[in-house]
Amino acid sequence: MDIRTIDLNLLRVFDAMIEHRSVTRAAEALDLSQPAMSAAVARLRSLFDDALFVRTGSQMRPTPRATALAPAVHRVMDTVRSEILQAHTFDPATSERTFTIITPDIGEINFLPKLLTRFTESGARLNIRTLAMPRHAAAEALESGEAELAIGYFPDLHKAGLFQQRLFRNTFVCIIRDDHPTIGATMTLKQYLAAPHAAVRPGREHLFEEFLQQRGLTRRVQLETSHFTSLLPIIEGSDLIATVPRDLADVCVRHARIRIVDVPIKAPTIEVHQFWPRRFHKDAGNMWLRAQVHELFRA
The missing domain is CATH 3.40.190.10 (Periplasmic binding protein-like II)
Known part of the structure; x- marks a missing residue:
């Protein structure tokens, strides 16, 4: 059997049939019409070359082949629901993540003490790694993923592909x-x-x-x-x-x-910003870090 020929939505149908033992109730659980559910069950039978579910009284009971498949299908669906479809969240109280930040030595003096205090207040074992580099190298480091945030005066980073947020004006x-x-x-x-x-x-x-x-x-x-x-x-x-x-x-x-x-x-005057690449824009940990930086250092 070639996985490229399989409609993985059929696994949802199979799992619902195992649970409800009824085409009608399984269709309701999946918000499908009964004809659509019956067609999906027919496709499953053709795919596995087995009846899979046989009517016995008021129920559709699984065949031995369906019973053997049921645990594996359920594991797959449970993984999809709990890991793949689960919203990506970040809990600073349980994370031990290391954030890599580009900032000059003046930034280390100004930003790091308050950030570390915020980390302590969150009850987490979060870590910071700072990098100091020329402006052109800063852009490359952000785009490559070597660093995920830059904080400071970086006029060269006002470019396409990088997000930015102004923190304050410095004199x-x-x-x-x-x-x-x-x-x-x-x-x-x-x-x-x-x-x-x-x-x-x-x-x-x-x-x-x-x-x-x-x-x-x-x-x-x-x-x-x-x-x-x-x-x-x-x-x-x-x-x-x-x-x-x-x-x-x-x-x-x-x-x-x-x-x-x-x-x-x-x-x-100089404007101090935080910059981050598109690849980290929706990353939950990076979003949390940016929120802390903005809250601590905004004008």
Whole structure:
């Protein structure tokens, strides 16, 4: 018997006949007309070359062949109902899933503590794996399934094939040590350009650097580093200024003797989004994670 010739709907008919022992009652259970049910039973008989169900009094009793087939057919139908047709759900209280998220080091500082707290609150043993990579590689990682979510400022990811959701707008501010000798509560543009700076250039173009270049402004960069996370001890222990996104500045203020000063020029804003590929759009776990991110970090 070739499975390609079998109408698998006939297994529903067979299972209903085993249960109800009546063409009429089986038809009602499957919401079929009695003629349609009788035609399906006839097809089953032809398929298995056996009468399968024989009228005995008021019932249609199974033949030995039908009795032998019944457990296997029931297992198949039970699997279809309980596993294949069951709505895919995600329970954070029982899952031990690992979520792979693309985010830069600034994102790790800002997003991970709150996400991990949310995981703990859910009572689950959920895990996070983060990746930092160039923007073009981020798109490839999402499309290949290597990662399932990207959170941060990724202008290259605003493309077809990726879903996105804006979380908040970020501004730039300056951070300096609490007892900075020359800068008080405010700072002039002349002070800003003359002061020694720590600049973060993480291997790709930086929005604020482009902003200064477009206006013909040059500052004195004494230190270049590739990671925002390096700034906290550097700024606390020196007279350097760093111009950073506001969310990172807020973290620095909480963990070091650092204070925030406004940038003395109208700085650009950046939009922070979460991005995910089409293949994970309807995934229950990914949907749950996106909902947590949106709830925790939306403006």
